[in-house]
Amino acid sequence: MCPARQSGGCAEANNNVGNSLRILLIQPECYESGIGFRTVAMPEPLALEMVAAYAPDHEIRILDLRIEDDLPGVLADFAPELVGTTALTPEVYAAREVLKTTKDICPDAFTVIGGHHATLLPQDFFLPQVDAVALGEGEMVFEQLVRALDEGRNLSSVPNLIWRQNGNFIGNKPAATKINLDTLPLPRHDLVKQYRNEYFMLFDKPDSSVSTGRGCPYKCNFCSVWKFYDGKVRQMSAQRVVKEILAVETEHITFVDDNFLLNHARESEIVDLIRAEGVQKRYSMQCRSDSIARHPELVAKWGEIGLYGVLLGLEGASDRMLNKVDKKNTITANDEAIRILHDQGIIIWGAFIVDPNWTEDDFKRLRDYVTEKQITHTQFTVLTPLPGTKLYQQCNKELLTEDYKCFDTLHSVLPTRLGREEFYRHFAGLYQQTDLGPYWDLVREGKLSIQDCKRGRDMLEIMSRAELYHCNDPILGRRQAGLPTSSPE
Ligand code: B12
Numbered sequence: 251m252c253p254a255r256q257s258g259g260c261a262e263a264n265n266n267v268g269n270s271l272r273i274l275l276i277q278p279e280c281y282e283s284g285i286g287f288r289t290v291a292m293p294e295p296l297a298l299e300m301v302a303a304y305a306p307d308h309e310i311r312i313l314d315l316r317i318e319d320d321l322p323g324v325l326a327d328f329a330p331e332l333v334g335t336t337a338l339t340p341e342v343y344a345a346r347e348v349l350k351t352t353k354d355i356c357p358d359a360f361t362v363i364g365g366h367h368a369t370l371l372p373q374d375f376f377l378p379q380v381d382a383v384a385l386g387e388g389e390m391v392f393e394q395l396v397r398a399l400d401e402g403r404n405l406s407s408v409p410n411l412i413w414r415q416n417g418n419f420i421g422n423k424p425a426a427t428k429i430n431l432d433t434l435p436l437p438r439h440d441l442v443k444q445y446r447n448e449y450f451m452l453f454d455k456p457d458s459s460v461s462t463g464r465g466c467p468y469k470c471n472f473c474s475v476w477k478f479y480d481g482k483v484r485q486m487s488a489q490r491v492v493k494e495i496l497a498v499e500t501e502h503i504t505f506v507d508d509n510f511l512l513n514h515a516r517e518s519e520i521v522d523l524i525r526a527e528g529v530q531k532r533y534s535m536q537c538r539s540d541s542i543a544r545h546p547e548l549v550a551k552w553g554e555i556g557l558y559g560v561l562l563g564l565e566g567a568s569d570r571m572l573n574k575v576d577k578k579n580t581i582t583a584n585d586e587a588i589r590i591l592h593d594q595g596i597i598i599w600g601a602f603i604v605d606p607n608w609t610e611d612d613f614k615r616l617r618d619y620v621t622e623k624q625i626t627h628t629q630f631t632v633l634t635p636l637p638g639t640k641l642y643q644q645c646n647k648e649l650l651t652e653d654y655k656c657f658d659t660l661h662s663v664l665p666t667r668l669g670r671e672e673f674y675r676h677f678a679g680l681y682q683q684t685d686l687g688p689y690w691d692l693v694r695e696g697k698l699s700i701q702d703c704k705r706g707r708d709m710l711e712i713m714s715r716a717e718l719y720h721c722n723d724p725i726l727g728r729r730q731a732g733l734p735t736s737s738p739e
C-alpha cells in the first residue's frame with residue numbers, strides 16, 4: 251500500500267472524508283540575488299493548474315511560494331497526502347527545500363516533482379525527501395499516479411514515473427501515446443484566484459497565461475524545448491484555443507507557446523473566431539522573426555484584435571551569432587520582423603544572447619544594433635549550457651560550476667574572454683542603454699499605468715548595476731565569500 255493511503259497523510263490534522271486525496275501543488279520560490287527575472291515577469295503556475303485539472307475528484311490546492319511564504323503553516327493546516335512541485339534549473343534547490351519541509355512536517359505525505367529540470371536530469375532529485383519524479387508532460391503521469399495512490403496500489407503501472415521502491419529509484423515504462431491537446435481538461439485557473447492580481451508579464455498586471463501548443467521544430471543549441479518534446483510540435487485547434495481564452499478572466503493574456511504564429515492558417519482562424527465571439531482582450535506572445543517576416547498580414551490581423559507585445563527571439567546582431575546558436579534564421583528576417591512590428595505599433599520585447607567569448611567590439615555591435623533598430627524593451631541573457639541542451643553536451647567540460655543558482659542565464663558559467671568584472675560591466679551596460687521614452691508615451695496615451703512604467707524603470711535600474719552580478723558568479727562570488735577559486739579567470 252502506498253504511504254499516502256496507508257497513514258492518511260499528515261496524521262493528526264487528518265480530517266479526510268469520503269474517498270478523495272488531499273493534494274497540495276507548490277510553486278517554489280526562486281532564490282535570486284538582487285537581479286533576476288522576477289522583476290520582469292511572474293506568470294501564474296500554469297503547469298500545476300494543468301496537472302491539477304487531472305484530479306477533479308480530489309481536494310486540491312495550489313500554494314504559490316513566490317507570493318505566500320507560510321509553507322509549514324499550510325502543510326500543518328491542510329495535511330496533504332500528496333505533494334507535488336516543479337522546477338526550472340535555477341529553482342532546483344528551492345524545490346528540494348519544499349519537499350524537505352514537507353517530509354519534516356508531513357512525513358507520510360507522498361512527494362513528487364515534475365517539470366523541465368526533473369525531466370532532463372531526474373537524478374538530481376533522487377533524495378530522501380522525494381518519493382517520485384514525473385517525467386515529461388504531467389498529464390500523462392498525474393492522473394494515473396493519483397489513481398494508484400488513492401487505491402493504495404503499487405506504482406509500477408504509472409507511465410513516465412521514476413519512483414522509490416525498497417530504497418532504490420526505478421523507472422517505469424514511457425507512455426505509449428502523446429496526448430491530443432484538444433482533449434485536455436481546462437487548466438484550473440480557479441485554484442490561483444487568490445493570487446491573480448499579483449501575476450504579471452512585463453507591464454501587464456494582472457495577467458493570465460494560455461498555452462496553445464507544445465514543442466518546436468527547430469533545434470537551437472541553448473534550448474531544451476525540442477529535447478523535452480522530442481522535436482515534435484502539437485497544437486490545439488483554433489476552436490479549442492478560443493475556449494481557453496474564454497476561460498480566462500483577465501483583460502491581458504500571455505500565450506506561453508514558444509513559437510506563436512508558426513502555423514499561420516491556425517493562427518489566422520483563431521483571430522476570426524475571437525472576432526466572431528466578440529472577445530475584447532489584449533495579447534502578448536513569443537515569436538520567431540521569420541514567422542513574422544513571412545506573414546506581415548497575420549501580425550496586422552492580430553494587431554486589430556489586441557496584440558500588443560511580442561517577445562521576439564532575435565538572439566543576435568549578426569548572422570555569425572545566429573549561426574553560433576543554430577537558430578536557422580537570419581539578420582534579414584530579424585530586421586524585417588522589427589520593421590513590421592514597429593509599423594503595426596506593437597511593442598517589441600527583443601531577446602538577445604550574449605556569448606561569454608565576446609570582446610568589447612561584440613558588445614558594441616549589439617549596443618549599436620539595439621539603438622539603430624530602436625528596440626526599446628530588451629532582454630539580454632548569457633549563453634548558458636542548460637542541462638539537456640546541445641550546448642551542454644558540447645561544453646560541459648568547460649563548466650566553471652555545477653551550482654544551479656548560477657544557471658539563471660544572467661551569469662556566465664563558462665570562462666569569459668574579457669575579465670569577469672569587465673564582462674559584467676559590459677553586460678549590465680546593455681540594460682543601461684534601454685530607452686523608456688516610448689513607455690511614457692503609452693502612459694500619456696492611457697495604455698499603461700504609471701505604476702507599471704515605474705516598475706519597468708526600477709527593473710532596468712537594478713539590471714544595470716554590474717556589481718549585483720558578482721554575487722552569483724561562479725568565480726567572483728566565491729572570491730567575495732573568501733572561498734578558494736580553483737579555475738583561473
Ligand atoms: C513562461 C516561461 C517562463 C516564465 C516563468 C514560468 C514559470 N512558471 O516558472 C518566466 C518568464 C518568468 C521564465 C523565466 C525563466 N525561464 Co522560462 N519559460 C517559460 C516558457 C516559455 C513557458 C512555460 C510554460 O508555462 N509552459 C506551459 C506548461 C504547461 O508547461 P511546463 O511548465 O513544461 O509543464 C508541463 C510539464 O513540464 C509537467 N510538469 C511541470 N511541473 C510539474 C509538476 C508535477 C508535480 C508534475 C506531475 C508535472 C509537472 O507537466 C506540465 C503539463 O504538461 C518555457 C518554454 C516551454 N515551452 O515550456 C520557458 C522555459 C521553461 N524557461 C526556461 C528558462 C531557461 C528560464 C530562465 C532560467 C531563463 C530565461 N532566460 O528565461 C528563467 C528563470 C526563472 C526562474 N524562476 O528561475 C527554459 C527551462 C530550461 C530548464 N532546464 O529549466 C525553458 C524550457 C525555455 C527554453 N528555451 O529552454 N520562464
Ligand code: SF4
Nearest residue numbers: 466468469470473508
Ligand atoms: S529557442 Fe525557440 S526556435 Fe529555438 S528550439 Fe527553442 S523554442 Fe525552438
